[in-house]
Every structure is written in C-alpha cells, then in structure tokens.
Amino acid sequence: MYRKTYVEIDCETLENNIKEIKEKYNQYKYYIGVVKNNAYGHGIECVKYMIKGGINYLAVSSLEEALKLRNIEKDIPILILEPISYEGIDIAIKNNLTITIDDKKYFDLLLKTKKNIKFHLKIDTGMNRFGLKNKEDVKYIVDNSNDNLYLEGIYTQLSKGIGTEFIREKNNFENITSLIDLNKIPIVHIERSLTLEQHNKLPYDNGIRLGIIMYGFNKKKYNLSWKRKLYNRLTLKKDNFVPSILNLKTILKFYTTVLEIKDVVSGEIVGYGDLYDTKKEIKIAILPYGFADFLFVNTNYVYINNKKYNIIANYMDVTSIIIDDDVKIGDKVEIFGDNISIRKASEIANQNVYKLLTSITNRVPRVYKYKKEIKEVEY
Template sequence: MKNSFRKTWLEINLVNLYKNYELALKTVAPKKVIPVVKANAYGHGVLAVMEYLISRGVDVCAVSLLEEALHLRKHFKDLKIIILGAVLKEDLAVISKYNLDMTINDEEMLKAVLKFDRPLNCHLKVDTGMARYGIIESDRIIKATTELTKNPLIDLVGIYTHLAIVDENESYLDKQLKKMEKIVASLKEKPPYIHISSSSAIFTKEKALDYTTHVRLGISLYGLSINPKTPPLYPVMKLFTTVTQIRLLKPGDCVGYGADYCPVKPEFIAVLQIGYGDGFLRRNKNSFVEINNKRYQLVGKICMDACFVLVDETIKTGDIVTVFGNLITVDEVADYNETINYEIVTTMSLRIERRYLK
C-alpha cells in the first residue's frame, strides 16, 4: 500500500535479504535453496521480494496456499512455485492449468492425483513426527513413489518432510531423520528435489545430510531465527512511525481507553499514529520505542490507530519513531508479546506502506 499522507512505514532491505539467501546458499552448497515466501513473504511484501530475488537469478519459491501460488503466477510466468500446504481434489484442474507444484499430503489426495486426467507436478510429503501433514507409513510412501513415477501424466518432482524439533530433543530429531533417510535410500528412482531442513536446521544440521538436494529458507531469509545456534544474519525489516501530537498531562489527567494510566506529576505524552490495526498489538503495552536514539516507554492501552509514549521536553511533533529495527529488535518485541519473531513480522498490516531498499 502506497500512502504519502500517513507517516507510518516499513523499511524492507532487499539487499540484506539477498545476503541472507547467499549465506544459506554457501552453507549448504552444492545443494540449492528454496526461498519460502508464504504469508506475503512473512509480511515483507511477496511481489517485491520475489521480483528482487528473480533479478538475482532465483527461479523457485515455496508458499503455503493455492491462492498465494496463483497470485505469484499472475506476475511471474516462468517461476517454479511449490505449494507446501494442503490442497483439495477440486483444486487439481487449476493447479495443472497454471503449472504449479503441489504437495500430496495424505492417502486421499494420492488417490485423486493418480486418477486425474491432466499433467501434474507433485511433491510427496512424509510425516516423520510433526503430525500435521504428510503420509506416515514408510512402506506406503515407497509404494506411492513407484505409482506416481509410472503415471505418464505425473511428474514426481520431490519428496520432503518437516522437522518438528531441531535442537531441543536430539533423540526425537534423530528418529525423524532416520525415518526419512531410510525411505530415501529405499527409492529406486529418486526425485530431483529431496528436502528436510527449514531455517532452524539449515545452519546446524544440513551438512550432515548427504542425501538431500535442497533446503527451505523461511524466517532466516528475513534476517530472523529462533535457533540460538544460527549465525548472525542481516536485518531486513524496520518499522517506523512519527510523533503526531505532544500532550502535557497534569495530575488527575489520564491516557486512553479505560483511563488506566494517570500521572501523579506533570508528564509529556507523545501520541503515535500506529496501533493494533497495523499489527502493533495491545500486548505491546508498557514496552518501548526509540526516538532520537533513546528508548521511551509506552503507557496506556494501545488503540486501533494510535498509542501513547511517555517522553520528555526534547521530543517534538514530527520526530521519527523507530518501533523496531535498531535499539529495539524484533526479538525484543516478540518477548514483550510472549511469542516468536515470526508472528511480529507476519502480522504487519497491509495498510502500512512498504519502502524497499535495493
């Protein structure tokens, strides 16, 4: 969304985003990296992200939903687009028409694909312990690969799994990896795409996997991680707003809905034009923002379109506020929200303008 009137915006550094892609590429070489751009590229703006990656030679990506894949196909005719999430059998005609790659997540979809009368690009997902999507029985998976390969209308592009755990429980991780390794070893014809690792495992586990061909780079493409063993990444997203009003409150005055902040002495309050309608959630109450290289605390309840900050006499209307991306990191905001960094960036509203650094 482009809006020159509202002074709240996201700064997206596409140069740093590509540096994170290169870091993953160097880490797993000669394997290849599949950038994951689901959920509007984790809130960063999927069209701008893919346009930049394609300009740097990237020719494949992954999303979660059929709708996301179709949105990309409208703009990028030759891009290989892999749908990681579930699709329905009534979606197969559209998937075939637009030359999308789909995932076979269960026995029912496997049967539907085998009966379908038009070409399909398919990836077979193995459930190694996530209990979310994928076929569980190893023997059935091996038989399925044979059935799919024999069908002249089906291109079995890949086989993959998703790890439920990386470093927290080594025995459970080992159980998942051994199951997948055994299945791949049993395949008479191995598909060109064999992948296990997402961001949490790329930098710590992937080198030990000699039978995979690709990795899926999700949150770490955007400079973030939940694995403390991940090497330093390049930050991509910063959130800015501006001071739209300064109020001098006196004892007896109160701030915002519920009047739950009432100063006992004269205090300056800055009103910022950002709120939970922008994805800056009410849980951020009492957290901090940065103004003029100094931290200031939020007070009162966060509104849909505004919030309040306790400031001093040096702060003026029009001053730029860094909500996160410098002194205050995405991870700090996630801690205040009792969540993970994924949620902070993906919940950024479409009404916030994205400004791209290239």
C-alpha cells in the same frame, strides 16, 4: 503514503543474506525460499531480490498465495506446502504450480481424472501435521506416478530439527521411504533454516527450504536473555547449538511518526477505562499505529532521535507515549530498527520472531529500498 506508519525493507541486505548462505552452504541444488504469509510479513515484493541472491524455487502455504506470487513471478517453480482442495487443481495446473500430496485417496483421484500436474510427496516424520506415515502408501504413490502426474519431489518438515530429535526424525524419514529409491526422485528436501547450520547435509538431500534465515534470523548469533537461555536449556535438553558461521542481518524496520502532542495534568487519565492515571503533569505524543497495524503492539517503548520513550497506551489505531520537550510533531518514531531489534521486541512481547513479523498487518505499507531505488507497496 499519507499515514506515516510503514515498514522499511532493505532489499540489498536480503540479497546479500542469500548470497552468504549459498556461499557457505553451497552443496544444495535447490534453494527453496519459503515466502508464505506475504514473505513472513516482509511482503512478496522481496521475492525478486531473493531470486537475485540465488533462490531458485519458492514455497507458499496456499493456492491463493501461489496465485498472487505467480502474478509477479512468471517462471520460477512454486510449491504449495498445504495440500489443496480438488476444486483448485485446474487453476493450479493452468498457473504451472507444484502441489503437495500426502494422501493416497487424493492421489488416486488425480490419477483417475488424468490430471497433468507436478507434485511433491509429503512425509510426516513426527509433527503429525501434513504427511504420510505409511511406507506402503509411499511406495504405491511413487510406483504409480507418471509423466503426467509427475513426482518431482519428496520432503518432510522437521519439528525440532536439532540433536537427538533430528536423528529420530531423520530415521523416521529413512524408514518411511525405505521401500523406494530416493535417488530417483529429482528433489529431496528435508532441511529448513535451523537445521542448515546444525547438521551436515544428508546424502540424499539436494534441496533446502529456507525460511526465517533469509530474513536474517539464525541461532546463536544473538545475546539471548536469561529467560530465553533457560527456556532453551529446559526444552532442548542436552542439545547444544553449533555456533553460526553466517554473517546475516535482519532487513525489516518499522516506523511511525508523531502525529499530535498533548499536555496532561496531574490527576487526568489517558485511554479507555483509566488506562493510565497521571500522578504528575506529563507530555504525551499520539502515534498513528495500533493493534490493527501490529498485533503485539505493546513492546514497552519506542525510540525517537535515538532516545527511548515509554508506551503508556495502545488502541486499535493509536499508541500513546510519554515524551519530553525534545520531541516534535512529525518526528520519526522507531517501533523496531537500529535501537530496538526485532529479537528484543519479540522478547518484550513474549512472542517468537515468526509471530512478531507476521503480526504486522497489510494495512501497513512496505517501503522497499534497493541501492538508490525506493518503492512503496500496499498489500
């Protein structure tokens, strides 16, 4: 790495997060790690530590993501969550990938062309995204699947996943699958990170899809801002969150370095279009990261040697901050880490953590730390 802007991933903590989840919620057989979009921005190098922690199935969005993952993980089952186009079927078969089916015509086409592939059937319980809503179609697919076109699993994605919404969607699932016997399907996975802690396991569920929780984010553990509390109260109505029993930690830190330092005299401007108008003499540092590295770049401030410095300008590749005499060229700069949590940064940027994490682009190298090993990966 020559440009010292990088993400650091603590792989031991990732492994421990998963062990902690499995220890406290040990009633599932399949722990499906959702690693779409380069493992929520953490990088697919993380996957091997997830497997060490106990993940025994993986899920990604697309065939492209699945193929990249299969390149590094030869044996673990991989489910593609989005239905794939027919022209991708042969390559999916060749790479032992599991597909999602949510359409009767598509199922019939695979049946007619005698494709030999494992699939999970997706049910739509309320999001109106992917999934079947019609119970007769569900029965037809279940009845006509066979050892070649093999129905390995059935699932839905819950929209809100808590309180009354959860009950409504659970009832929808039970209704849409009422003509089939769920016990005859090897993997039934309804739950995701949020619902794991908020509800008891459903009797027919034996798998859980773990996404954001693996990376250290769960509900109720954080001191939420008054804005977030108000938002939760208004949007979640009367539903209250069950307090978390999980001891999880986030695993991602984001750093850059002071590249240059400049004195700016009173009356000069900083940035395009008079972005910052100096009223008095200031000292600024130029940092080598911008919105091409991290979309929600304006997180107001950064930390250098545990001291806070305000951001005054962001560009595609560069950010400027006001500094004092303590800052030197080459100093390490925390964009988020020990002083600025990802939660805090996401609140400042007014984005949820999913968006914040996945907006760190692949231009930023990821540095993986596991015990004494350090490995740098460019995606």
